[in-house]
Amino acid sequence: MGPLFPQGLINDPINLLIAVIIGIGFGVGLEAGGFTNTRKLAGVFYGYDFVVLKVFFTAAMTGAIGLFLMNNYGLIDIDLTFYPKTFWIPTLTAGIFMGLGFIIGGFCPGTSICAASTGKIDGMVFVLGVFLGITGYGFTYEAIFEKFRGTGKLGKLNIADWFGISNELFIFIVTVIAIIAFIVVDKIQKRVNSTNPVPNIEELGL
């Protein structure tokens, strides 16, 4: 049963090879979904293109449904995976930086790599910016960030536990909400594009 690498069931080189293969799949999904096009990415914030919402939630719920089904049938033990710990204060604060970065820069780190590798100069420049940001953070880490980063510690908190419901029920509810959201945003997208068309809309594939 999985996860294989943390239990030593596959060795390091194979694990890294699998990383590349999985990355290829991820890259294809991102690029084919249009995530190298920064105007498509920003569209979710302005109502003219909701591709980010659709891809994101579909991916997250596919992942969740798949993983928990596998967990409940004994194919994987989620507790043995690298389960992110919750530090809600720095995460919430950082989210503001990241949201602002998204609106101004039009990318997030993963999509910027896709854009950079396919020739988008703004992507390459964004990547440069990320490196600058991390470097600056690294050098000022001990002075500024270290303490703050560890606040709001809630440990390996599971959101279904926090609501007091089962994992399965939570995923089901989010899936239903997502599907409803998909239907609603389609209508919003149509409205926005007919009343206030975005310039050069055909490059967005709408």
Added chain:
Amino acid sequence: MEDKSNKYMNPYLAGVLIGLMMIAAYYFSGEGLGGSGAFKKVTIAAVNTVNHDYAKDAAFFASSVKDGKNPLDSWLIFEILGVLIGATISAGYFGRLKLKVGKSPKITNKTRLIAAVIGGILWGVGSQLGRGCTSGLIMSGMSVNAFSGYVGLIAVFGGGYAFAYFFRKLWI
């Protein structure tokens, strides 16, 4: 040959594909898909090469370089290499492998590029403080029902919507 460059994969299909990759990542390697982690490792490797003595003692860098560890020898780095390859393959198929600046026609290239750098810096700082970016923190977190994933979701998209109005000129 038809111009496919404006054709994109059905978003739900793309989502399912990425979701399957997420499942595979957790199943084989025990960790979720990530983006910012690779940037961090590369930065650390660069600083380490330039000045190892500083790196091995500085809190941010130390754990990745102590005892001669190579920060580039990590799952995230190899995954990002794959992403690079995958994106290139897909762009090649759709005919989108072109050198260009993606932007709204209402602004200049220069504006766009400056904005991109600033955006990048914000993500650089934010992703380290928040322990991830959209894929590593939010998407991977949501896939295992982690609270942190949902905090990230609200924070990042909330933040985006909060500032969207003020920067609308960049996009529409």
Added chain:
Amino acid sequence: MKNTDKFILVGLFLGAFWLLFTTDDNQKPNLSPNNLYQKMVENTRYFSPEEIAHKIISKDPSLQLIDVRGDKFYNKFTLMGAINIPLKDILQKDNQDYFDQDIYQTVLFSNGTSDADVAWQLMTRLGYKNVYVMKGGLNAWVEEILDPKEHSVVWDRIDNEMYQYRKGASQFFGGKADVPSGDGATAAPKKKVKRRKKKEVEGGCG
């Protein structure tokens, strides 16, 4: 919404729906240290040898006896109907199936009380319910059931009932209580059995 879209979203919904009907068999709600401490202090987990004897004699169908000593001890002597799960093996998955149910009352016993108590703590911590300990273990069993002493000081009604009960139980289990009126036929074979049992039980510790 295109047909492919609908197809995928229906698939997602069905997946989430299916998930609702599965459960995580691995997951038991672990008891917090406070909860565990409460249960330990309450002492509600103990059954006396008498109560166990009563259950065995009356063929209580909810009783599940588990001998947590090593298999050598178990093979020499144990309580009627008891299963052997040595303490060192008790955390193995297969063995936990005995605890993972709400029908039986699982009574753990060892030679004294400590090993059975350790097993009880482990199982209770893991969230299993209906787990109990036979207080005093087999050492007490021998004293109180197989070889009950008369109360020499004050014979009030309660003590006498208890004594008589114990005598009866002793006979049932082949102990050395005297049969009050002429049933010499059963006395002789019982004597043989008694001697053997006494030796083995004394050898235990813990």
